[in-house]
Amino acid sequence: MNKIKQGFDFSSSPKVDQVGINDRIARITARSIKKESKMQGLRMALNMIDLTTLEGADTDKKVMQLCNKAQHLHDSYPNLPSVAAVCVYPNFVKTAKECLKGSGINVASVATAFPSGHSSLKIKLLDTNIAVDAGAEEIDMVISRGKFHEGDYNFVYDEIAAIKEACGSSRLKVILETGELGTFDKVRRASDIAMEAGADFIKTSTGKISPAATLPVTLVMLEAIKDYYYKTGVQVGMKPAGGISNSKLALQYLMLVKETLGKDWLTNEWFRFGASSLANDLLMQIIKQDTGIYQSKDYFSKD
Amino acid sequence: MSRLEILKTYKIYIGGKFPRTESGRFYTPKNGDKALGNICLSSRKDFRNAVVAARSAFGKWSGATAYNRSQVLYRIAEMLEGRRAQFVEEIILQGSKKAEAEKEVNTSIDRIIYYAGWCDKYSQIFSAVNPVATSHFNFTAPEPTGVVSVFAPEENSLIGLVSSVMPIIASGNTCVVLACENMPLCAVTFAEVLNSSDVPGGVINLLTGKRSELLEHMASHMDVNAFLYTGTDKKEMEAIQKLGVANLKRIQLKDFSKIYSSEHETPYYIEDFLEMKTTWHPIEKIGATGSGY
Structure with a gap:
């Protein structure tokens, strides 16, 4: 199938050199x-x-607790940077906004029938509107993986473009759910479609599917961002999410970003980690670096 | 033609696996002119990894039934019995006479069985029902302390290790042990025994290397709840006590020099690494017809 959209042929996305990617990692x-x-x-x-908290068992109180954690990471250690955003389901955006008022921390919301993405465009747009109207500065949408596998790239493109329009001034992160795409070639193609359709960020995973974010798949997406930047001059952000729970891995991601895209991407405007337990591990490492003493989870708030 | 001797590389034991030290370093302890083997010179990162392994093993091991832990300890003794020849040989290689070596292995096996027997009995000894003046059923029961750092005795190889570690794990603690620096062969072979018995990975983690290098981290790590020091070096003892203050480690300083003495067979060694939990359980009435329980 040879679909062409605005002069862009999605089926002709570059093929990915898997051996080269793994070797680089x-x-x-x-x-x-x-x-x-x-x-x-x-x-x-x-x-x-x-x-991030995206559990079926989430409650307003749970979200408030997470927002509190975001603002008070570890008060006994002064001058820590804050996290970039708190990511919740649309119906918790209002609660999160109230809790984070004046903190400078953004509220991100998943939308578009997260995590499967199986619903009508009408519902997805409504889902997005609810989150945007409640004040979410960032929207994390999922692509229709089923349609993507069927080769209906126009459908995927149109959907992303429609959601982007519904986002207004909120920034759109497009979740590819790489664990369901299967090959690096497909990841590359999905990245190209998302960026062409207007994504502000491309994101690996929902966190509900294993494998979630991995270094190789992130590299494939970073290369796509680089090519898109050279082609259009438009900067697109990257967000690996799911499974990044320790500091060592986080630092490896930063190295990858620095060496693929350069230091312009090394700010939270263009690079994010979707994670929940990573924060505490980073805190423990920061304090270990400072004091020389290995830390214990017992002395850090859970969320 | 003389052949080139192959010196065994003894690896460390973390989380049920036998990695080499992440530092890539080794040392070669000697008995006279005879090299004993290539021994890992563990780094603080090996210790850090071992604590992670010990912590993740703690929940399951402390949650196992006392009866099950008893069986597992007994199984260690059985496996040790099966490999007694290798241990005797290694102890001789480290400088002991044959009779001494046999005595050391025999006593070690007996001591494991001794503590295997205590697994489902110490709790009856150390728990209590306490008389209180309110309508509460008040009782105290022991729980394992958590992750324990251990300096195994320097004077001997197998018996010291067994005598220090068995009472710790009998109650459900997990531990990271620094083996005897100059005679580490049996410790590593003992890890092979542990690995082939039913001890879950991470319950006992064995490192080899220098006390001077690892003391600071083994005593200060915030995720370690207790420290067993076997020895008499005043400076080391003082350092451990100072470094252990940050998270109020339970620190036990023991003299293990008379290792064959029966003083090392006692349930109080188990009690050293127990925390007592007292529960106030409300009851309906204490009246003429007797108590509510």
Whole structure:
């Protein structure tokens, strides 16, 4: 099938060199960052976190608790950076907005029948509107993976474009759910479609499917962002999400971003981690760096 | 033609696996001129990884039934019995006479069985029902302390290790042990025994290396709840006590020099790493017809 949209042929996205990608990652993971650079990286990673709760069992109180955690990461250690955003379901956006008022921390909301994305466009738009109207500065949408696998790339494109329009001034993150795409080639193609359709960020996963974010798949997406930037001059952000729970891995992601896209992407405007337990691990590492003493989870608030 | 001797590399034991030290370093302890083996010189990162393994093993091990823990300890003794020849040989290699070596292995096996027997009995000894003046059923029961750092005795290899570790794990604690620096062969072989018995990975983690290098981290780590020091070095003892203050570690300083003495077979060694929990349970009435329970 050869679908063409606005002069862009989605089926002709570049093929990905899997061996090359894995080799590149192997070299990244063999390195380690020490001392001042490590400290800087840890603080930077903390500042890039979208603190997330997306459970069926979420309640207003749970969201309030998470917002409180976002604002008071570890008060006994002063001058910590804050996280970038709190990410919740649309019906909790109002609660989160109230809790985070004046804190400078954004509210992100998943929308579009998260996590499966199986619903009509009407419902998805409504879902998005609810979140935007409640004040969400960022919308995390999922693409229709079924349609994507069927080769109906126009459908996927149109849907993203429609949601982007509904977002207004809120920034749109497009979740590809790479764990369901299967191959790097498909990840690359989905990335291209999302960016062409107006995504402000592309994001790996919902966190509900395993594998979630991995370094290789992130590299494929970063390369897509780089090519898109060279082609159009438009900067697109990246958000790996799910399964990033320790500092070492977070630092490896930062290395990957720095060496693929450069330092312009090393701010929370263009790079985010979707995570919940990563924050505490970063805090523990920061304090370990500072005091030389290995830390215990017992002394850090859960959320 | 003389052949080139192959010196065994003894690896460390973390989370049920036998990795080499992440530092890649090793040392070669000697008995006279005879090299004993290539031994991992563990780094603080190996210790850090071992604590993570010990912490994640704690829930399941402390939650196992006392009867089950007893069986597992007994199984260690059985497996040790099956490999006694190797242990005797290694103890001789480290400088002991044959008779001494046999005595050390025999006593070690007996001591494991001794503590296996205590697993489902210490709690009856150390718990209590307490008389109180209100209408409460008030009782105290022991719980394991958590993750324990251990300096195994320097004077001997197997018996010291067994005598220090068995009472700790009998109650459901998990531990990270630094083996004897100059005679570490049996410790690593003992880890092979643990691995082939039913002890879950992470319950006992064995490192080899230098006390001077690891003391600071083993005593200060915030996720370690207790420390067993076996020895008599005043400076080391003082350092451990100071470093352990930050998270109020339960620190036990023990002299293990008379290792064959029966003083090392006692349920109080189990009690050293127990926390007592007292529960106030409301009851309906205490009256003429007797108590509500």
